[in-house]
Amino acid sequence: MDLPKASELGVLAVSAAVIILTTCCWLVSRKPSKASRKSSEDSRTFRVRNVPLHWKATDLQTFLAEHSSPTVKSIATEIHSGSNTGTVTFKDVPLPLQASHPWDIPLSLPSEDQPFRDQYLTLDDGFLGITTLYNPLPEDHKVDVIAVSGLGSHAFGSFKERGTDFMWLRDALPYDVTSKDTGRPMARMIVYGHESTVEQSKNMQNLEDMSTSFHDSLLALARAPTVRPIILVAHSLGGLIVKQALISLSKSKNEDDLTLFRAMYGIVFFGVPHDGMQIKSLIPMVGDGPNRFLVESISSINSQILSIQQREFSKALGGQGDSEIICFYETLMSPTARKDEFGEWKMIGPSELLVTKFSATHCRSWEVGPEHICAVARTHSDMVRFRRNDHEYDNVRERLKGLAQRARVRISVSNQTCTS
Structure with missing residues (x-):
């Protein structure tokens, strides 16, 4: 048998090296990068603010089509009545929005005949503050539903089904809360967003600061020509913000605050750590970040802040019949925070029950039956995310429908008493 020549051995060695190098490169390429992981995240929904009042969804769609390929999912008049707000998705996210910064698009430039300030549409995906998702017809509008998300959450995304753009407060509940008289939608749907990032936060706010911001965002409701009964939907930390705001309203002598407080009827708590x-x-x-005090204040271990808040909250709401509280509690363990292979914090740690049934149902003595205390077979984060035709949503829907009907009657009777 002939032995291979030295030159042939050299060629074989080079070929083997190329094969090994190619294989290594392929394996490296199969490892998910940060960029590839970002591209596989949930579809992003953007908010469009300062939409002209006379625009419809088709007008907004046509205008944005000049910049990308949008799908307008909703358009509704804001509570200040000065403009509309829309929600949109994009097949391909426009370059100005890929960095998660707001994008201002000029509507028109002022002329010498119209020396007004420049008008811009503003697109963002932060959803901080008030966002109106749905308006019923003016003659059908009987109640307002305002949802507040939890710690480190997103005002829109935290209530959205993972992996899709279905969001039950926008796409389902408005059409389920209907008038008994007309069968038409009767509830305006609003979400409120707050800054409560856990990791690398630069914010030193506490519960009182957050409740003050929430209160300020609601003042436009008190100054409207017609004040509707209000139902608050709150998840996790959002419930503590709501409670603190109601405590402050109950102590205020300001006329706007009193108007708001009288309008508050129903509160629906989801996994709120009372x-x-x-x-x-x-x-x-x-770590030692400025938000450590906020996080520690909601601990299940000797939180004096929550104990004081609960006592004041019970006094603020008054007696039976003045208001109504429904508490939902989680029954599934939740993954906890742990760093992944890229050094990023993810909820991939050992599972724990984040909020116990006792903590989530710390309600009033006359609200201890199944109509006011309900289980949700989800984790803490997923208990406010529902799919289309979700049986857990069915339970929530029925309680919210009943709450809305009772709110109409109670506020109507209360107003008649005040004017007589």
């Missing part, structure tokens, strides 16, 4: 929650895995994320 008696604290498990925060052990959050402390390493917070």
Whole structure:
């Protein structure tokens, strides 16, 4: 048998090296990068503010089509009545929005005949403050539903089904809360967003600061020509913000505050840690950041702040018949925070029950039956995310429908009493 020549061995060695190098490159390319992981995230929904009042969804769609390929999912008049707000998705996210910064698009330039300030549409995906998702017809508008998300959450995304653009407060509930008289939608749907990032936060706000911001965002409701009864839907930390705001309203002598407080009827709590929650895995994320006090204040271990808040909240709401509270609690364990292979914090740690049934149902003595205390077979984060035709949503829907009908009657009777 002939032995290979030295030159042939050299060629074989080079070929083997090329094969090994190519294989290594292929394996590296199969490892998910940060960019590829970002591209596989949930579809993003953007908010469009300062939309002219006379525009319809088709007008907004046509205008934005000049810049990209949008799908307008909703358009509704804001509570200040000065403009509309829309929600849109894009097949391909426009370059100015890819960095998650607001994008201002000029509507028109002022002329010498019209020396007004420049008008811009503003697109963002932060959803901070008030966003109106749905308006019923003016003659059908009987109640307002305002949803507040939890710690480190997103005003829109936290209520959205994972992996799709279905959001039950926008796409389902408006058409389920209907008038008994007409069968038409009767509830305006609003979400409120707050800054409560856990990791690398530069915010030193506390519960009172957050409740003050929430209160300020609602003042336009008190100054409207017609004040409708209000139902608050709150998840996790959002419920504590709501409670603190109601405590402040109940103590105020300001006429706008009194108007708002009288309009408050129903509160729907989802996994709200009235008696604290498990925060052990959050402390390493917070470190010595300025938001550590906020996170520690909602701990299940000896939180004096929550104990005081609960006592004041019970006094603020008054007696039976003045208001109504429904509490939903989680029954599935939730993954906790842990760093992944890229050094980023993800909810991939050991599972724990973040908010116990006792903490989530710290309600009033006359609201202890199944119509006011309900289980949701979801984790803490997913208990406010529903799919189309979701049986868990069915339970929530029926309670909200009943709450809305009772709110109409109670506020109507209350107003008649005040004017007589």
